Amino acid sequence: MIVVMKEGATVEEVQGVVELLESKGLSAHVSEGAEKTIVGVIGPKDRVRELPLEALAGVEKVVVVSNPFKLASRAFHPQDTLVQVGNSIIGGGAPVVIAGPCSVESREQIIEAAHMVKRAGGQLLRGGAFKPRTSPYSFQGLGEEGLKYLAMAREETGLPVVTEIMDAELLPMMESYVDVLQIGARNMQNYTLLKAVGRSTKPVLLKRGLSATIEEWLMAAEYVLAGGNPNVILCERGIRTFETYTRNTLDLNAVPVVQYLSHLPVLVDPSHGVGNWRYVTAMARAGIAAGANGLIVEVHQNPKEALSDGDQSLTMENFEQLMSEIRRISAAMEPETAGALSRHS
Amino acid sequence: MIVVMKEGATVEEVQGVVELLESKGLSAHVSEGAEKTIVGVIGPKDRVRELPLEALAGVEKVVVVSNPFKLASRAFHPQDTLVQVGNSIIGGGAPVVIAGPCSVESREQIIEAAHMVKRAGGQLLRGGAFKPRTSPYSFQGLGEEGLKYLAMAREETGLPVVTEIMDAELLPMMESYVDVLQIGARNMQNYTLLKAVGRSTKPVLLKRGLSATIEEWLMAAEYVLAGGNPNVILCERGIRTFETYTRNTLDLNAVPVVQYLSHLPVLVDPSHGVGNWRYVTAMARAGIAAGANGLIVEVHQNPKEALSDGDQSLTMENFEQLMSEIRRISAAMEPETAGALSRHS
Amino acid sequence: MIVVMKEGATVEEVQGVVELLESKGLSAHVSEGAEKTIVGVIGPKDRVRELPLEALAGVEKVVVVSNPFKLASRAFHPQDTLVQVGNSIIGGGAPVVIAGPCSVESREQIIEAAHMVKRAGGQLLRGGAFKPRTSPYSFQGLGEEGLKYLAMAREETGLPVVTEIMDAELLPMMESYVDVLQIGARNMQNYTLLKAVGRSTKPVLLKRGLSATIEEWLMAAEYVLAGGNPNVILCERGIRTFETYTRNTLDLNAVPVVQYLSHLPVLVDPSHGVGNWRYVTAMARAGIAAGANGLIVEVHQNPKEALSDGDQSLTMENFEQLMSEIRRISAAMEPETAGALSRHS
Amino acid sequence: MIVVMKEGATVEEVQGVVELLESKGLSAHVSEGAEKTIVGVIGPKDRVRELPLEALAGVEKVVVVSNPFKLASRAFHPQDTLVQVGNSIIGGGAPVVIAGPCSVESREQIIEAAHMVKRAGGQLLRGGAFKPRTSPYSFQGLGEEGLKYLAMAREETGLPVVTEIMDAELLPMMESYVDVLQIGARNMQNYTLLKAVGRSTKPVLLKRGLSATIEEWLMAAEYVLAGGNPNVILCERGIRTFETYTRNTLDLNAVPVVQYLSHLPVLVDPSHGVGNWRYVTAMARAGIAAGANGLIVEVHQNPKEALSDGDQSLTMENFEQLMSEIRRISAAMEPETAGALSRHS
Known part of the structure; x- marks a missing residue:
C-alpha cells in the first residue's frame, strides 16, 4: 500500500504517518518525489488495509497495490481448479x-x-x-x-x-x-x-x-x-x-x-x-x-x-x-x- | 400493465395475448394505434407481473404502469408514518x-x-x-x-x-x-x-x-x-x-x-x-x-x-x-x- | 404514448390531459382501470414526445411505447444494410x-x-x-x-x-x-x-x-x-x-x-x-x-x-x-x- | 506514478521497466516489498502518463498518484476564483x-x-x-x-x-x-x-x-x-x-x-x-x-x-x-x- 501525501505536506505530517504505521508493527518507506512525498507500507496486507490513514493530517489518498484475495488468487494456486x-x-x-x-x-x-x-x-x-x-x-x-x-x-x-x-x-x-x-x-x-x-x-x-x-x-x-x-x-x-x-x-x-x-x-x-x-x-x-x-x-x-x-x-x-x-x-x-x-x- | 405488440403483429398474435390473459382470469382491452396495437391488462397486479408475455409471438414489450409496492405506498397510507x-x-x-x-x-x-x-x-x-x-x-x-x-x-x-x-x-x-x-x-x-x-x-x-x-x-x-x-x-x-x-x-x-x-x-x-x-x-x-x-x-x-x-x-x-x-x-x-x-x- | 394518471385523479384532471392533447391535434383514448385511469395518445410520435404532460395536475407518469428512431429502425427497412x-x-x-x-x-x-x-x-x-x-x-x-x-x-x-x-x-x-x-x-x-x-x-x-x-x-x-x-x-x-x-x-x-x-x-x-x-x-x-x-x-x-x-x-x-x-x-x-x-x- | 510488478517478476523484467523509463528521460526508483516489487516514476506527469507500461513483460498494473489537472487545481491556485x-x-x-x-x-x-x-x-x-x-x-x-x-x-x-x-x-x-x-x-x-x-x-x-x-x-x-x-x-x-x-x-x-x-x-x-x-x-x-x-x-x-x-x-x-x-x-x-x-x- 502507498500513502500519497498532499503537496506541501510538512515533515511532521509525514512523520505522523510513519509513526502510526510503526506503532502497528508495519514498515514505512518514505520517498520524496518532485511534487509529492509518498510512503510505501510493507507488512501483512490485511492489517494494512484496516488503517484509517486518510484520517491523518497531510494525507491526500491511499493507494492499494495488492489484490485483497489470497486463496482465490492465481498467484497462490497457479493451476486451474477443476x-x-x-x-x-x-x-x-x-x-x-x-x-x-x-x-x-x-x-x-x-x-x-x-x-x-x-x-x-x-x-x-x-x-x-x-x-x-x-x-x-x-x-x-x-x-x-x-x-x-x-x-x-x-x-x-x-x-x-x-x-x-x-x-x-x-x-x-x-x-x-x-x-x-x-x-x-x-x-x-x-x-x-x-x-x-x-x-x-x-x-x-x-x-x-x-x-x-x-x-x-x-x-x-x-x-x-x-x-x-x-x-x-x-x-x-x-x-x-x-x-x-x-x-x-x-x-x-x-x-x-x-x-x-x-x-x-x-x-x-x-x-x-x-x-x-x-x-x-x-x-x-x-x-x-x-x-x-x-x-x-x-x-x-x-x-x-x-x-x-x-x-x-x-x-x-x-x-x-x-x-x-x-x-x-x-x-x-x-x-x-x-x-x-x-x-x- | 400494457402489452405493446410489434408493428405488423397479426390478428392471431393479438388474439394469443388476449387468450393467455383471459385464461389467467384477467381482462384484456385491445386498442389499435396508428402504428401499433396495444393491449391493456386489467386485474390484480401481482398476477399480472408474473406472466411471461414477452415469450408470446408478436409481442414487442411489456410496460408496467403500476408501482409494485402496496403497504409501502403513499396511496395506501397517505399520512406520514411516525x-x-x-x-x-x-x-x-x-x-x-x-x-x-x-x-x-x-x-x-x-x-x-x-x-x-x-x-x-x-x-x-x-x-x-x-x-x-x-x-x-x-x-x-x-x-x-x-x-x-x-x-x-x-x-x-x-x-x-x-x-x-x-x-x-x-x-x-x-x-x-x-x-x-x-x-x-x-x-x-x-x-x-x-x-x-x-x-x-x-x-x-x-x-x-x-x-x-x-x-x-x-x-x-x-x-x-x-x-x-x-x-x-x-x-x-x-x-x-x-x-x-x-x-x-x-x-x-x-x-x-x-x-x-x-x-x-x-x-x-x-x-x-x-x-x-x-x-x-x-x-x-x-x-x-x-x-x-x-x-x-x-x-x-x-x-x-x-x-x-x-x-x-x-x-x-x-x-x-x-x-x-x-x-x-x-x-x-x-x-x-x-x-x-x-x-x- | 400512454399517460398514467395518479390513483384518485379527478375527472377534471383527466379532462385537462385530453384537452391539452386535442389542442395539439392529437387523439386521446381514455381507459379506466381498477386502480388507475390511463390515457392513450395517438398521433405523430415526434410531436407526442415534446409535450410536457408531467407538468399537468393529476398525472403520475408518461410511458413511451414507440421507439423514437425511424430511418434507423428495422421496421422501416427490414433488410440488412450492406x-x-x-x-x-x-x-x-x-x-x-x-x-x-x-x-x-x-x-x-x-x-x-x-x-x-x-x-x-x-x-x-x-x-x-x-x-x-x-x-x-x-x-x-x-x-x-x-x-x-x-x-x-x-x-x-x-x-x-x-x-x-x-x-x-x-x-x-x-x-x-x-x-x-x-x-x-x-x-x-x-x-x-x-x-x-x-x-x-x-x-x-x-x-x-x-x-x-x-x-x-x-x-x-x-x-x-x-x-x-x-x-x-x-x-x-x-x-x-x-x-x-x-x-x-x-x-x-x-x-x-x-x-x-x-x-x-x-x-x-x-x-x-x-x-x-x-x-x-x-x-x-x-x-x-x-x-x-x-x-x-x-x-x-x-x-x-x-x-x-x-x-x-x-x-x-x-x-x-x-x-x-x-x-x-x-x-x-x-x-x-x-x-x-x-x-x- | 507507480509501476506494480507481478509477483515473481524477474530481475530482467524490472530492468526492462527501468530502461524504458530512463530512455524517456525519467527517473525510476525500485523498491522491493514482501510480495511485490514496485517502481516509482519521477518526472513531468504528462510524459509519465503517456507511457504504455502495461504492455511490458512482468508489469501487473500502473497506479497514478498525481491528479492530471494543473491550472484547475487548488494546489496551483489556492484562492477561490471569483x-x-x-x-x-x-x-x-x-x-x-x-x-x-x-x-x-x-x-x-x-x-x-x-x-x-x-x-x-x-x-x-x-x-x-x-x-x-x-x-x-x-x-x-x-x-x-x-x-x-x-x-x-x-x-x-x-x-x-x-x-x-x-x-x-x-x-x-x-x-x-x-x-x-x-x-x-x-x-x-x-x-x-x-x-x-x-x-x-x-x-x-x-x-x-x-x-x-x-x-x-x-x-x-x-x-x-x-x-x-x-x-x-x-x-x-x-x-x-x-x-x-x-x-x-x-x-x-x-x-x-x-x-x-x-x-x-x-x-x-x-x-x-x-x-x-x-x-x-x-x-x-x-x-x-x-x-x-x-x-x-x-x-x-x-x-x-x-x-x-x-x-x-x-x-x-x-x-x-x-x-x-x-x-x-x-x-x-x-x-x-x-x-x-x-x-x-
Whole structure:
C-alpha cells in the first residue's frame, strides 16, 4: 500500500504517518518525489488495509497495490481448479452446460425437463426450489418438495442437480438432496451464508452480485475457500448499468479477467444476463468464445406457462440448436483458449 | 400493465395475448394505434407481473404502469408514518440524529462515545457488533459482547441503540439488547432476514442496497411491512456509480422521491455515502435541506485508532459543529418542508 | 404514448390531459382501470414526445411505447444494410476486420502497419490523425500530415482507410483523403458534426458514446441518416460502468439488440472496450460469436513505443493468431447467425 | 506514478521497466516489498502518463498518484476564483441564481421571463437559442433570432444572459450577444469547442458530462484554462446511473469534492439533475446546503406550453418560494461554509 501525501505536506505530517504505521508493527518507506512525498507500507496486507490513514493530517489518498484475495488468487494456486460434479469436470477441457427451468413447478415438469436437457447434451440440471423474489407476493418456490422432485429427476436421468440456497439454517437439509449449492446474486455478500457453505462438502456455484466488482466477487469466493471448501465455481450473470434495454448487462469481460486473476472456473448465465430469450443464444455463444468454462441456461418446455422467468427461457428446440452451435464454436477455438489452463502462462 | 405488440403483429398474435390473459382470469382491452396495437391488462397486479408475455409471438414489450409496492405506498397510507424510538419520533417535526462509532470496540469506547453523542444533541446511538466485512480476514465485530456494551451505554445515557442484524437466527438474542434493528445495504434483498424482522416488534432501519433502485428498496420495505412490522425507517446511504472519487454516490434525489412515493420516514447516511470525513458535513447539511427526517453519522473519539471506517468518521468537534449547523438549517426551512408531512398534498 | 394518471385523479384532471392533447391535434383514448385511469395518445410520435404532460395536475407518469428512431429502425427497412468500402462489404457474409495503430505516428510506421494488417487478412486500415485526448497536454495527432500518410498507406496496400473526424469544418479536407469517417465516442452527440457527416458521401463509422443508451446511439445514427447519408456502420466500444478493472465494459449484449432493432451493421471494438491487450483476443472472439459484422482492433508493430494506447494494442503476432481464430469461429457459426440477415425473421 | 510488478517478476523484467523509463528521460526508483516489487516514476506527469507500461513483460498494473489537472487545481491556485458577470460575483459570498426557460421561444416570452426572474431575485437569465436535442426531428431552437431576444431581455432588465454554444464556428457571433457561454453536458469533451471558448474573453459555464468523472470534468476545464480563459464556472447537472426514477442522478457529492480539488466556482442545476419539477426545489435547497456557489434553474411562466423541458420547469410561484428558502438556508450556514473560500485551509 502507498500513502500519497498532499503537496506541501510538512515533515511532521509525514512523520505522523510513519509513526502510526510503526506503532502497528508495519514498515514505512518514505520517498520524496518532485511534487509529492509518498510512503510505501510493507507488512501483512490485511492489517494494512484496516488503517484509517486518510484520517491523518497531510494525507491526500491511499493507494492499494495488492489484490485483497489470497486463496482465490492465481498467484497462490497457479493451476486451474477443476471441480468434479458427477461425471463432469468444470474448469478444464470442454465447456459444461447446466440447464433447466427457473423454478421447479411440479414433479412431471422437472422430470420431463431433465430428460430434454440430457437429450440435448446438457450435463447438469438446474431448478429453483427456494426462490428469491423482489416481491413478497410472488411465487416463492415449492421449498423442500421441489428438492425432492429434483432428486427424482436426477435418479431418472443421472444428471446432477444445482439449486439455490438462501438460508444457512437449511444447509443440512439441502445437502441431502442436491449436488451443487448455488449462491444467488442477491446473497453474494450474505456472509452468514458464505461461511455456512464454506463448511459444506458440496461444490458452490457463486453468482456475481448485481453491482459487485470483480474484486468483491473474488472476496466472496475467499469466504468460501477460507471456510475450507475448495470447490467454488464462479458465475457471471450480468451487472447493473444504465442500459435498460437488456434486463442486466452481461459482463463477458469478466471471463478473461477472472481467469487471469484466479484459478477458479467461471461459467456464464446468459439468461439472467440479458433477460430476454431473443438474445440468449447470441450471448451464450459469445460466452463460450470468451473462454468461459461453461454455461447455465434457463430452458422450459413451455415458456408461456412458466411460473417465473418465462420471458428469458429458451424452448427445447432453441436449446438443442444452441448446444450444437456451442460444440462447434468450442471445437473451433485453439486448444489453449477453449480450456483456460495454459492461457495465462 | 400494457402489452405493446410489434408493428405488423397479426390478428392471431393479438388474439394469443388476449387468450393467455383471459385464461389467467384477467381482462384484456385491445386498442389499435396508428402504428401499433396495444393491449391493456386489467386485474390484480401481482398476477399480472408474473406472466411471461414477452415469450408470446408478436409481442414487442411489456410496460408496467403500476408501482409494485402496496403497504409501502403513499396511496395506501397517505399520512406520514411516525416511528417512535425512546422519546424521539422519526418521521415528523425536527430531524433526528443517530450517531456513534462504526464498530463497538470496547465498553469504555462505546460508553464514552454515547456521552459525547448525547452532549452534542444526538438522539440515538449507533455501533456495530456484527460487522459485514468484504474480507473474511477483517475485524468482524465483538458479537454479543458488543451488544452488552451497547446496552450499558444506553443505561448510562438513556440513548436508544441501533445496530445491524446480519442473521435471522440471532433475532431473539438481538431483540433483548437493542432498540432499532438495522438491515445493512448488502442484506437489503436477504429475504430470510427481511421476513424475520417483519415478525419483530422492534423498528427496522432499512438501508438501501448499493445498486437497488428506489422501487426495489420499497419492495424490501414491503417484505417487512407484509410480515406485520409497520415501523420501517428507510436510509439512503449511497449507490454505486462510475464515479470513484467518493466511495459511493450519496443519492439525495432519493429523499424527495421516496417521500412522494411512500409514507415511510427516510434518513440519510453521509458517512457511508461519501466515505471520507472531509465531505461528510457538507452532505449531512444537504441531506437535511433535501428534506430528510434525520441522519445517521459515524463519529469516533479518535478516528485514527478506529478499528473500522476511521477514514469516514467525524471527530467529536466536527460532530458538534455539524449538529449546530443542522439545527439552524432545519429552522430555516419552511415548516412544511422541514417535516415531510404536508409537502405532497 | 400512454399517460398514467395518479390513483384518485379527478375527472377534471383527466379532462385537462385530453384537452391539452386535442389542442395539439392529437387523439386521446381514455381507459379506466381498477386502480388507475390511463390515457392513450395517438398521433405523430415526434410531436407526442415534446409535450410536457408531467407538468399537468393529476398525472403520475408518461410511458413511451414507440421507439423514437425511424430511418434507423428495422421496421422501416427490414433488410440488412450492406455498406461497401473498397472491395469489402460490411453487414453481410463474413466479418470484416479493421486494424491499425491508435495514432499515425510517421509515414514509415503507418505503411509498415498497413502491410502487416493486410498480410494477416485485415480488410481496412485504421489510424488516428486528429486525436481526442482527455488532457490538453497529450499528443494530439499529426493532423493533415497524418491523413497524407494514411493515403500513402492505402496506395501501397490497397486497404481503404478509416480515421476519426472531430471537427465539422475539416470535413471537405478529410473527405479528400479517407474512405470511412469515424465519429468517436465523445462526439456521439455532437450534433453539428453528425449533421455535417450526414451530408457526406463517405460511410460513417459511429461509435457508441460512453454512457449512451442503445436508443440514444440509434438516434445519433438517425441524425446522419436524416441528413441523407445511408451508410452508417455502428460500433460498440465499451460503456462506462462501476467496474474499473477493465477500462470500459464492452457491452456485447448491444450486438444482438441492435441487430434486432435496426438494419445497420454493427462492429465491435475490443481494444477500447477492455483497454488491456491481455483481454482483447478473448473479447474479439466473443464479439464475432455474438454475431457482430466485424471488428476494429488496435495493433502496433511495437506497442512499447506507441505514442498512444500502447497498453491495449496487440502485437502483429497476436493479431495474426486472432485473425485465424476469428475465421474458424465464424465458419463454425450457423450461416444465419454468422451473417445477421435472416436471424430476426 | 507507480509501476506494480507481478509477483515473481524477474530481475530482467524490472530492468526492462527501468530502461524504458530512463530512455524517456525519467527517473525510476525500485523498491522491493514482501510480495511485490514496485517502481516509482519521477518526472513531468504528462510524459509519465503517456507511457504504455502495461504492455511490458512482468508489469501487473500502473497506479497514478498525481491528479492530471494543473491550472484547475487548488494546489496551483489556492484562492477561490471569483468570476464577475455584470454586478454579480460567482464564487464567493452569497449564492448566485441563474434562471429562465429551457428555450427562448419568442421575444415576449423571454422578456416576460426575465422580468419575473429579476423580481424573484435571480441574478442572471438563461435561455437556449441553439438546442442539442436527442432527436433530429425535435425543436432545435430559434438560433440567432433567439440570441437577439436574449439581448433585448438583458436590455430591459439588466440581467446578464447565459446561453449554450454548440459550434466553434459560431463563437464570434455568439460573443456579440451573450455574457456567459455555456458548454452543455454532451459537449464536455468536444475539444474543438473547448479550445475555441478557451480563446474567448467571456466566462464559460462548463456542465459536467453525463458520465464524466470529476477528474475528466476538471480536465475539460483545463482545456479552457490552458487556452487562456481563466473564467470557468463548473456546473453539476446530474450523472447517469442505474436509477431511472429520476432522469439523472444529481451528484451533490461533487460539490465539496470539486471545491477541495479546485479553485473554480461550482453551480448546481437541479432541473436537469432530477428532470421533474416536483423534486427541483428540494434538490436546489440541498445544493446550496452542500456549499454550491449558486444554482441554474429552469422556470417558465406556463410550463404546460413550454416547447421543451416543461416537465422539469418551475412555475414562477414555485421559483419565488425557492428563492426565499435559499436565502434563509444560505444565511443559516456558517460564513465559512456558505462561501467556499476558507473551508479548505
